Amino acid sequence: MESMRALGYTTEVAVADIVDNSLDAGAQLVHVRGDVSDSPRWLWIFDDGSGMTLDEMVGALKLAAVSSIDERRGSDLGRFGLGLKTATFSQCRRLTLVSRKEGETQGVCFDLDELLEESDWSVRRLTPLELEAVPGFEQLDRFTSGTLVCWEKLDRLLESRPPGASGMGEALSSLRTHLGMTFHRWIEPENRNSRGLRLLLNGHQVRAIDPFIRHNRAVDSTAPETIRVGGDAIVVQAFTLPDSSKITGDDAEREDLGEGMFGAQGFYFYRNRRLISHGGWANLGSRRDLTKHSRILVDLPNTIDDIWQLDVMKNKVVPPAAVRRQLSRFYMVGGRRSGRVISYRGRRESTDSVKYVWVPVTERGAFRYEPNPDHPILAQAVEDLDERQRRRILKAIQQLGLLIPYGEIRRRMSVDDEKPSRDQPETLVEHATDIIRLMGLQDADARNLQQVLSSVEPFAGRRDLDEIVAAVVKKL
Ligand SMILES: Nc1ncnc2c1ncn2[C@@H]1O[C@H](COP(=O)(O)OP(=O)(O)O)[C@@H](O)[C@H]1O
Ligand SMILES: [Mg+2]
Missing domain, CATH: 3.30.565.10 (Histidine kinase-like ATPase, C-terminal domain)
Known part of the structure; x- marks a missing residue:
């Protein structure tokens, strides 16, 4: 003893x-x-x-x-x-x-x-x-x-x-x-x-300290991915924290976990939802400035303690050879995303900048949506204007963003169970056609159109994109 x-x-x-x-x-x-x-x-x-x-x-x-x-x-x-x-x-x-x-x-x-x-x-x-x-x-x-x-x-x-x-x-x-x-x-x-x-x-x-600040819309994440080792499933999800100017108040304290962004980057290993170890890249890479926005959640089942060399104090694990390659892939992916945060510093936070028309911005505990000036609809619409006109239009749209009738929208969708019209196929086709025209892509072939639309909201990720593209081609 x-x-x-x-x-x-x-x-x-x-x-x-x-x-x-x-x-x-x-x-x-x-x-x-x-x-x-x-x-x-x-x-x-x-x-x-x-x-x-x-x-x-x-x-x-x-x-x-x-x-x-x-x-x-x-x-x-x-x-x-x-x-x-x-x-x-x-x-x-x-x-x-x-x-x-x-x-x-x-x-x-x-x-x-x-x-x-x-x-x-x-x-x-x-x-x-x-x-x-x-x-x-x-x-x-x-x-x-x-x-x-x-x-x-x-x-x-x-x-x-x-x-x-x-x-x-x-x-x-x-x-x-x-x-x-x-x-x-x-x-x-x-x-x-x-x-x-x-x-x-x-x-x-005791207040929960979520190292991924998941309630903050400016945090970017991949879908959880399951890695199988023998009969066990490990679930991995990469989070990219935004530039610190986007993190305020209580969240700021969570962001650096008292260790600084640089120190807190790395894998976060959990066993049965309990954090075992965090920070650092488990010998798969070293902490770098470019990767400091990357934090990767790894969920381990407790049946694999031995191969992960979990110690008595339950605060250290060593990834076994079988998953090292998989985890290093996440180190790379996370690092790349983190690098983007750094090169976009001071700009809008969404890492897929083309995709979203409205980007969520959270500040002082409240959220708002701002139009994304990189979105093709906007970018093309203001392209031929001079700098002053362009700024004025973008400013006006930003103001409109503040006036989105959130309460009204919520009531119609949840209480009255109505659907917004943009989700209807005819509207989508019309909208897609407009975008293609705005971008001057009338002559592109179907494959190209599909590619363009698949990176633009609200078409990204839609299963019926083929049909939409076919209808657009007919209309053009
Ligand atoms: N708070 C508790 N409530 C009920 N049972 C407990 C509690 N703490 C300890 N035990 C019992 O004592 C055993 C020994 O605990 P411990 O020495 O921590 O080993 P382990 O948690 O690895 O089993 C536990 O397996 C459990 O059966
Ligand atoms: Mg115990």
Whole structure:
């Protein structure tokens, strides 16, 4: 036990390991609280999960009661059957577990100093009076099942921190960032039907820190791509963050994750939606200025821990040879997209600049749409004008963009279930013909027309593009 204290856990990584157990136990609420008195004595982690019986608690304190070779449940965040002990004793010398299950509340205490005296592996069962004195015990009151993990004798946790309350304050502040990032997909699930995890730190909800800032429309992404390795599926999605001028307020804090864009570029490996490691290109490439806008999400199933060399602390993986080539392709693709952000700096954010007529711009938490001056309709319409006239027209259209009747549109589409006319085939054909004329492509052949239209909104990605092109050719 003493030697295992030196595995190299930081406080954040250790607490995240305890939270993993809570999630494995089906918790919907996890509350972490650190003692912020002048001489901090404890830090506890409470969850409303399934709880443990006395026997199960004693089992949980044994090392490697569940082996890493046994296949884990698909949803399991556990790994070696070590986390509870290794994480705890990396931070403190006394562990108390109090758990409620099947109407019974029991507690056990495991203290390294007592262990040394008795020179025997022993777990002490708490008396009812001792139970009530465990910091955080009252948390169990409101729930029919749950577990309290209480750390005391916080030698390592407070070591090399400022003395007194500010030492605990420092630990809590790094916890807020680390938990917000590690569990961001639990706090804000992608599946809108599932309820987000309530993760509290000293009473306050921990805010999800999404490294891909996915709610920001200026962020560009590829469709998720599945890579199969043996029987396992890895899902990879590349995100390209916009130039920092497009990221404001709270998002700015997320953008550089406290590490700077340069440091935060790279692969983000997740196992069961929990962030394992991030930043850097896993020996597939080096951090470069040109690639700094690229962040690549990699979802790993937990059945492949061994080949990915997941370590005890669950914060490092090494991609196996079988997927290295695939991942390096993403490094290249992401890098190219990132490079484009840099060369377009100061311009509109959409990387496929021809495609969209209206480009979303998010600023100070609100969005608007601006016309894309590179879109063929606009570009051709103002082509022959002089610079002053051109600016005036573009300015006017930009103003019109601000006046789009969003509320009205939403009502008609959602409440009245009406469809905009542009989605009707006749309108599309008419519109396509106009574009082709505007671009002076009347004489191009069908294949060329198809190619042009397929890169222009609203034709891009339409399955009936063949038919539209055929109708356009007839009209021309
Ligand atoms: N908060 C909890 N709620 C319910 N059971 C728990 C909790 N924490 C730990 N356990 C039990 O203790 C066991 C050992 O935990 P741990 O040492 O972290 O190893 P692992 O998570 O790899 O199985 C878990 O497998 C689980 O059965
Ligand atoms: Mg665990």
